[in-house]
Amino acid sequence: MSIGLTGGIGAGKSSVARLLAERGAVVVDADVLAREVVAPGTPGLAEVVDAFGVHILGADGAVDRPALGRVVFADPDARARLNAIVHPRVREAAASRAAAAAPGSVVVHDIPLLVENDLGPDHHLVLVVGASQQVRLERLERDRGMGPDDARARMAAQAEDSERRRVADMWVDNTGTVEATAAQVERLWSQRIMPYAENLLAGRRAERGALVLATGPGEPRPWAVQAETVLERLRRVGGAAIQTAHHVGSTAVPGLVAKDVLDLQIGVADLEVADELASVLAVAGFPGLPGAWSDSPKADDRGETGSRESEPGARWEKRFHANADPCRAVNVHVRVAGGPGWRFALMFRDWLRADSSARQEYARVKEELAQQWETTAGYAEAKEPWFDRAWPRMREWASATGWTPPPSSR
Structure with missing residues (x-):
């Protein structure tokens, strides 16, 4: 260490x-x-x-x-x-x-x-x-x-x-x-x-505490600053294999209530590269979690669920790492750069940053579900129906604004 x-x-x-x-x-x-x-x-x-x-x-x-x-x-x-x-x-x-x-x-x-x-x-x-x-x-x-x-x-x-x-x-x-x-x-x-x-x-993840929502840790190291520090470490250890690196999830949306967990997204060429990165990330303090990890598919612009294996990242598969530091919870989602799961994470973050009504609605959903669930896994699964309902609005917003994925550093 x-x-x-x-x-x-x-x-x-x-x-x-x-x-x-x-x-x-x-x-x-x-x-x-x-x-x-x-x-x-x-x-x-x-x-x-x-x-x-x-x-x-x-x-x-x-x-x-x-x-x-x-x-x-x-x-x-x-x-x-x-x-x-x-x-x-x-x-x-x-x-x-x-x-x-x-x-x-x-x-x-x-x-x-x-x-x-x-x-x-x-x-x-x-x-x-x-x-x-x-x-x-x-x-x-x-x-x-x-x-x-x-x-x-x-x-x-x-x-x-x-x-x-x-x-x-x-x-x-x-x-x-x-x-x-x-x-x-x-x-x-x-x-x-x-x-x-x-x-x-x-080679194990640090234990996580109880499910608690907050609006941020405050100065002098707000979530955005902490996330950028970790992202720079990931970029440095991953080198050219990491095509993109972003802060995503609720802690990336200023003012939104969230678990005190930094969700970070790494974009790679394919999941074979993601598997090659696993040992490097583990040495850097982010061991991979075993199992088959994927995001819930959403219908694409043609009304399809994006399940065709011929399209990059179509099955929304990913690799998932979490950090070994007991005092700074971090999730690292390794997805195919440009794939649907990768795009969804960025579009969702940017939509919530831009749309105050959507942000407030999501905050209410999060607070209601946090009262019902003691575990993070149950809480995360319970939010999926809201994501499905929000997806058409996200797409409309992206189309109306001409949204495109941001550069890697943002």
Whole structure:
């Protein structure tokens, strides 16, 4: 299991890394690796000297990090040149360390610039350590001997906490006491990280809670933001095999009551590709559920049910995956891109977004059925007759508006 650990300079990320290590995590520290890949005698150091000159070296021939820092933190172009030299070497070294970890390990990648370099989707979870700006300034001046201007420049060169919150699956507030921080880490370790790691190793979906409807989890990570984070992870692990990736279902319709479950749709060329993706998705934290999965067919524009096997996706078959994370329920529907089930999911979502009366009607149906059913399976099946009745109206709306499936990123 891979966790990306990050936080602004002075937030106390290293302290949280130590607490995780005490609980059994294998910590791969990008800062340590960054020093190793430019150590004396390495090709990395030779490139750095070529780019910035010998004046960034100390008397011992090693990088004078404060001197180099004064150059790159004041100049974005210089910082980009340094990153181009160091980051690929650090990624290679980190991958080697992670690969050497025992099966079932929790590997924590301590990455200061995880957000800035868009590395969040490379991990099962992102853990951000935060602290107030004033506390961070005080720590940098007290513990690292930085002047106020230098400390502020270092902080300004990094992402803001608002950007980190958008990608954070877990947040540790390290403003208070050591004991308070340790208590937060312990809760995350016992309630989320270890159950997730165990589910991942066993290849099983996390258990789901009771059927409850809500209108959203609120800021700073509403459903749309959470969905896009997961979709980017799926795109990254699936590569070219994933032709489209969308947020669908009720959580994709602003203001609509829904179960706190993200429904995501992946479009692939055919179900053979979907089967080839199954192991990749499982490793990424989305094991496939056994059985024959399909959507209920709806009559097409010619009044047919779309049951002819000669048409792509005509039988509305799909593959179904769900996530191993006990604290973020996700359903992944893998359908043939352009097939009727794929089109229905997108058309239904967009119709509800556009038609307030249909949205309100569906909300009433959902709330009534939620009172009658305790299980998600029974609740989902009970909604099918309403979908059948709504289908002609959906088609009329799509025809009248000239609706077409949206691009993959929407």
